[in-house]
Each structure stands twice: as structure tokens, then as C-alpha cells.
Amino acid sequence: MSEIEIEGGPRVPCADGDTLLAAGLRAGLGMPYECNAGGCGTCKVEVTAGSIETLWPDAPGLSDRDRRKGRVLACQSRPVGDCRIRLRLDPACVPPVPPRRQRARLIGAADITRDIREFRFATEAPAAFLPGQYAMLSVDGGPRRAYSLSNIANTAGEWHFQIRRVPGGAMTGWLFDAPPASVELDGPFGLAHLRPGTRDIVCVAGGSGLAPMVSIARGIAADPNDGRRVHFIHAGRAAADLPGAGWAEALIGLGARLDYRPVVSGDDTGGLPRGFAHEALAAFAAGRFDDFDYYCAGPPMMMQALEALLLVEQGLPASRLRFDRFF
Amino acid sequence: MNTETFLCRAADVPDGGALKIERAGRPPLAVFNVGGRFFVTDDTCTHGEASLSEGEIDADECVVECPWHSGAFDLATGKPCGAPCTIALKIHAFECRDGALYLLG
Numbered sequence A: 001m002s003e004i005e006i007e008g009g010p011r012v013p014c015a016d017g018d019t020l021l022a023a024g025l026r027a028g029l030g031m032p033y034e035c036n037a038g039g040c041g042t043c044k045v046e047v048t049a050g051s052i053e054t055l056w057p058d059a060p061g062l063s064d065r066d067r068r069k070g071r072v073l074a075c076q077s078r079p080v081g082d083c084r085i086r087l088r089l090d091p092a093c094v095p096p097v098p099p100r101r102q103r104a105r106l107i108g109a110a111d112i113t114r115d116i117r118e119f120r121f122a123t124e125a126p127a128a129f130l131p132g133q134y135a136m137l138s139v140d141g142g143p144r145r146a147y148s149l150s151n152i153a154n155t156a157g158e159w160h161f162q163i164r165r166v167p168g169g170a171m172t173g174w175l176f177d178a179p180p181a182s183v184e185l186d187g188p189f190g191l192a193h194l195r196p197g198t199r200d201i202v203c204v205a206g207g208s209g210l211a212p213m214v215s216i217a218r219g220i221a222a223d224p225n226d227g228r229r230v231h232f233i234h235a236g237r238a239a240a241d242l243p244g245a246g247w248a249e250a251l252i253g254l255g256a257r258l259d260y261r262p263v264v265s266g267d268d269t270g271g272l273p274r275g276f277a278h279e280a281l282a283a284f285a286a287g288r289f290d291d292f293d294y295y296c297a298g299p300p301m302m303m304q305a306l307e308a309l310l311l312v313e314q315g316l317p318a319s320r321l322r323f324d325r326f327f
Numbered sequence B: 001m002n003t004e005t006f007l008c009r010a011a012d013v014p015d016g017g018a019l020k021i022e023r024a025g026r027p028p029l030a031v032f033n034v035g036g037r038f039f040v041t042d043d044t045c046t047h048g049e050a051s052l053s054e055g056e057i058d059a060d061e062c063v064v065e066c067p068w069h070s071g072a073f074d075l076a077t078g079k080p081c082g083a084p085c086t087i088a089l090k091i092h093a094f095e096c097r098d099g100a101l102y103l104l105g
Helices: A020-026 A064-068 A170-177 A207-222 A245-252 A277-285 A300-313
Strands: A002-006 A011-014 A044-054 A071-073 A077-086 A100-111 A116-122 A134-138 A144-148 A158-164 A182-189 A200-206 A230-236 A258-264 A292-298 A321-325 B004-009 B017-023 B026-034 B037-042 B056-058 B063-065 B072-074 B080-082 B094-097 B100-104
Touching: A002 A020, A011 A020, A020 A077, A116 A182, A134 A158, A144 A158, A144 A207, A158 A170, A158 A207, A200 A207, A200 A277, A200 A300, A207 A230, A207 A245, A207 A292, A230 A245, A230 A277, A245 A258, A258 A277, A277 A300, A292 A300, A300 A321, B004 B017, B004 B026, B037 B094, B037 B100, B063 B080
Parallel strands: A002 A077, A200 A230, A200 A292, A230 A258, A292 A321
Antiparallel strands: A002 A011, A044 A071, A044 A077, A100 A116, A100 A182, A116 A158, A134 A144, A134 A182, B004 B100, B017 B026, B026 B037, B056 B063, B063 B072, B072 B080, B094 B100
């Protein structure tokens, strides 16, 4: 156990093995971050006293300029003894549910699409998180990866993940081929969670971005006071990636308030509309972009195209969009 | 029709500094002075709501760093050159005449 002092701010304890970011979030601090995986570059801090060890020295979230100026990524830095750091805390980043580490038992698995399988874990304590958040899963001594939750908070302690098999991926190979009896679950994390609002929402899901968008839609379905409609654009490379409207409805449970819109980017459309996610969105929302709030999750190319459409072309304020990016 | 709008006097922007220009009903602009070279861009970072005129300027690379998350933009092109920024910053055409800067277009 060490102690981290935020310059001009509080001191927080840091458990052995925790990063600067995890320690701050566990203490409820508004530490800016997004991916918790070294990719986004949102959690840069300066270490002004003490020292840290860097988990990933070449993390793409840091530029040469950042390194020259002595910045480090809070999500990739573990304190070695007590330290002091300088950063700008942001009230918008205060975690709604502070993350914690727990043991989680694997209680079930079922295929969702040809390469996405739902894994269900259970913790002793209730599962506390907001729709659209993610958790870090790790095996003892093995890889540690971020996976979005697909269910919603529950007292039974169940945490569901819809995980896409990555060919050659250490973590998914292991999860799919030799599933463990239990894992360490650290979470929840993420700020792209469901927010209250009066506008109907558009969810855009691509690849394993399916899980957080399903969670968001389920969050709306589960709240009797939330009457919003959900327009759900589900993008796949082939028809086999998209199990269909009946499947989506059974999964989400929104009834007539769910408007499921599959779109296929490759040749094998199986009779479904062809195009990319941003094209499907542009066609759907033409002339009425301002009527919706947007939640999007998917691979980098898809997210860049959606950003270009919604922020640059349509000029929507960033507060109307929640993006769950993968790095 | 081409129009031009007075932005500021060149002397209002110190070397190595920036000036925020508020505009009625339109996003604010930032005027940067890098060793006597001026640049006019949107003031609001494309990643968050931060004001880039409060950011750190790297004269050697002609880059401004956002004060919130140290994302960075090339002032000459607007291209993002430091995470977490991914969307280009809008660059505005201007004219410097008689010690004053005028926005064009």
C-alpha cells in the first residue's frame, strides 16, 4: 500500500498492483480517462515527486512530445512507494460507481453470433454498474483486457460480457478454448454510459460494440419511467454477424420501442441493407439529427466515420454523443 | 461576396501567446502568435470543451497543446498530433494589414 498525493488536492491510498488511475477512481476522484488501456491518451499526468513503473512504455496514447515533457499515462503507471502527481481533476469524470476488484466465477456461456459468445460471471456482491460501462477481466498472471458489459446492474451479482473471438488473441483464445473457473473482475469503468434525457436515442453497434449498446437499450427497457425509443443500428461485415430483429427484441425486451436496423458492409448481405454504419445513420437521421442522443461502440474506422458525421458535419455538441472506443 | 471582420491588433497577441476572440452566435476563435507568425483557429478543442487559447504553445513545432488532456494540434494545418485529439481543428483565413488582423470569408 502506498499513497498518491494530487497536487493541490487530496491524498489517496494505492493498493499494491494498482495503477495511478485505478487508485484515484477507487477513491472517487474525477480522474480523466477513457480506455484504461494505454490507447486514448486522456489520462496523462505528471509525476512531480516519487517514482512510478510503466506497464507499457510504448503505449500509443503518449506522443514523443508527451514523453519529452515527462508526462505518463495514469492507466499504465504504478507507483513505487509514495508519489505526488499533477493533473486536472474533472467533476464530469467522477465515477458514478467507484471500481473495485472482485473474484468472479464463470457461471455460463452461450453463442450470440458466429464469433461472439456471451460469458456470464457472478460475484458475491451485487453487480453495481451503469448501462454501457466496462470491466477489466484478468486471469492470474495472464492478460488483462477491457470488456463491455451487456446486462444491467443486478442484486444477483451477475456480470455478462459478449466477447468477440479475436483470432490468435491471448485472452479470447483462453476464454473460448479453456474457460477458467473464475477470473479477477475489476470495474466498473467507462464514461460512455446511459444518461437521462428526453430525446429518443440512436445506438450504433459494430463488431463487439454490440455488448455496450445492448446494455444501454436494456437500461432503457428496465426503467419504467424511461419512455424513450431506441433506434438500434447494428453493423456487421456479413449477414451472419447479424442474428435478426427477433433475436434483438428477445435480447433487449423493448417491444415496439425498439427499432432494429441491421446493415451489412460486405458482399454477403443475405438480403439485408448494404452499407457502413455511418451511411445507415446518415440515411436514417437525415434532416433530423438534432432529434436524438447518440451512443456508439465499435472498431476505430467506424467510430472515426461516426465522429466525422455527427461532430464535424452535423455540428452536434460532444455532450450529445457517448462513444465507447476500442483501442 | 467576400467579407472581412476585425479580429484584433497584432500587438494584442504576445509572442508565444494566444488571444481568445468571442463572436456573437458563433464559436469563439483563437489567434496565436508564434515568433511573429500568426494563426487563427477555432478556440474550442475538438475533443472536449477546453479553450485552446489557454493551452501551451510549442514554438519549435508550431503546435498548441490543449490545457485539459494535453492533446495537440498543428497550428498551420489544424491536424491533430497528440492523443486524445482525433478530429482536425478548423483553421481560418485572415489578413494582416496595418498592424491588425482581419478574418476573411
